[in-house]
Amino acid sequence: MDVLIVNVALPTIAADLGGNMAVQQWVVDGYTLLFAALLLLAGSLADQFGAKRIFLIGAALFGAASLFCSFAWSMMALVAGRCVLGVASALLLPASMSLINEASPNPRYRAWALALWGAGGASASAVGPLLGGLLTPIHWSLVFAINVPFCLAILAVAPHIAPSPQRSTRFDWIGQILALIGLSALVAGIIQVGSAGFSAPSTLTLLVAGIVALAMFVYSQTKVSSPMMPLGLFRVRGMQVALQIGFIMIFNWYGMVFICTMFLQNELHMNPFAAGLVFVPSAFVTIVGNLMGGRIVTARGSKFSITLGLAIMIAGFLFEFLCARPIPVWVIATGLSVVGFGAAITTPAAAGVVLKSVSASQAGIASAMFNTFRQVGGAIGVAVFGVIATFLPSLDLALRAVFLASALLLAYVLAFEFLRWKDAPMTAATAESVA
Template sequence: MTTTTAAPATSRARRTLAIASLGFFLITLDILIVNVALTRIGRELGGDTSGLQWVIDAYTLLFASLLLFAGNLSDRIGAKRSFAVGIAGFLVASVACSLAPTLGVLITSRALQGAAAAVMLPASMALIREAFPEPRERAHALGVWAVGGAVAGAVGPVLGGALTTIDWRLVFAINLPVCIVMLVLIRSVSPSTPRPTPFDWGGQVTALVTLGGLVFGLIEGGAQGFGDPAVVASFVLAAAALVAFLLIQARVSHPMMPLPLFRPRGMRIALLVGFAFMVGNFGTVFVNSLYLQQHLGLSPLAAGLIFLPSAAFSICGNLVSGTLTNRFGVRMPVVLGLATMVVGLVFLIVAAPWGWPWSIAIGSVFTGLGGSVAMPQVTSVVLASVPPARAGTASAVFNTFRQVGGAVAIAVFGVLIAGSDFVAGMQVSFVVAGAIILTAAVAACFVPARSHSSSAAAPQG
């Protein structure tokens, strides 16, 4: 009887992993595929650098702002149902993006895409937590899940360049068949156990105002000047909303971001590493995409091809990450991966004045490979820090910090490169990214030893 029941369970787990990985692929694809299309979008719909920043950050902002809500939603209605809702929303938003007649409509539709992606992501991680309760298997499963993002990194820039050569609207229309396939496949996933809890509406509103005010101030400050009254007001509003958010989280009975989640040292380090990774990864892809097209004059397709070696190495890094963790523990691959990212950024800083496109490819190989080795096991630390019932909420907190890192990096780096000297702004951007990642690498040296056994090794009974 044991034999007959074990095989179906394994088959269901593999199907769940495949669908969760496909969801992560789609979420990542729609950040990377759009970067290459920005220049063409600007020519057709109009808009300066700040307008193009909003095409990226509208997605990232809603993504980051709603992840905490989405984590609670995943726990409340079950990961499977939450994941399906996110797919359906992403499908509708992608149609709206592909038909957008103006830049304003495109930015609004991108925000809706980000909201749907927020619903999908914590649910996908929770599905993996449910399907792979044994830590050693989960370490490998998370590596495979991360490959979804790495494959998007491989396909995204090249596919975006090819589709943009035909029509930039195709970079959004390509999502439609993927969403339809996922909606069909999700029916085969085992139902998730819901855990009904009240929604923290006060926390959600203040979180949205905090992040919105911060990102608006950074982007518009670069365009209008940081002394502009609207920019100053946005920063003041963000600070006040942050204080209100923390007070609400400390006092309500069912907070969307329970403050006790921050007590484990491993969780705090993982949040810093996740933030730093996004600064160094998505922030540099944004800058390099504009550098290749606007500064060096490459076509969208040629610019996309430059990122292909990095994406290929990222896939390899994700595949070996779980093996390294099971042999050496969490600390080694995380520190090694972050240090490799710093090496890549140093190379990009030195090579920026050369005007040689393939120098971007070489530097990006190091940043892509390093990040792909580190991040799957940082995710494993997060899931090991909480009980299964809190997997959705914990993953939402972690990914909120990640997406805030990406949004802030794009906003700040956009300001730095918007001046008259693009290359100097590019170098300063990479110096900032390198310093943040180096800080995270030092912190990762103090990942507690118990994270090794809880996240990567077999249970000891």
């Protein structure tokens, strides 16, 4: 919810606090970048200090950061608050799944609990744009303040949560630091291309620093005894497919939502409420797709589900790209719904591929890698598509470029899947966990 509700409010926030396209990108990417970069560390902390403790710390920090954002006096203060929100989200996500696992020793009960967990996320995606449209006209600060009651409710029921076990774990601190520096510098460099140009010294410095840090990160993973991202997993064809799907799908979606919001409010001059309504049909269609996705995987296998989902998403993006100028609102809403439905079918299949591709002892780290690639894709997608928008004469053309680029990237993944990966039969345990 916190991503989509803020996207709807961004034009109003910029009108009040100021800030060009690059600063608005950081309002989104400050959150997603820290979220992505710290997921693996947060999972390790949940194991070492107990999932309950880390979950409650994350909830308290999320509430405090949301309150800070609601009182932000400048765009720089808001970006800082969004970065803290990203840290809090990283603490919450793996700890929440660990709590479900601890509270649900029965596999069927656990599968149902995880389904409810997923439905909560899908419902939040549905109401996020609508709430953003309702609250922004009152005051944009409410899109952040609305998080506070939820966090207080979590803390209120904390005494009823069973204590979590603590385990002694080793963590790759060198890898974590290099990954954080590399990703932050790379995303900052991409955003800087749009505001200062590719040849500007600041742009080149950030891009080079990011590339060097990420290269050092990859090298470090071959030298440490407990790497945060085992490179051997990249040689597994199923993992190659799943990681590319996770990265490109969120790369496309976050970037598209960012530019689409700008187009609806800045070029079509829609109010925030009307702009938020455009995203609502896709969110509810996504809920239906999530319910169908697990069943399709168990009935027809991961490869069929991924092929079907990717094809539907490509069709949705091409439908939007080929329509007349300017892009009608109903076309955007319909195309978003088609893309969302395809993504909902693809995601559980890709998650199942992750579980099938590795041993049980590596399932945790493989799942963390999958989620990390997804969030990194979202941060880079907002940065790249925001840069594209600054170089094109209109947001209509920028949105068309986003649709075409998204379709081509998904077509590449579909070709890779056909040529280099053969699906393996799904076990009953894996099917149950995916469902």
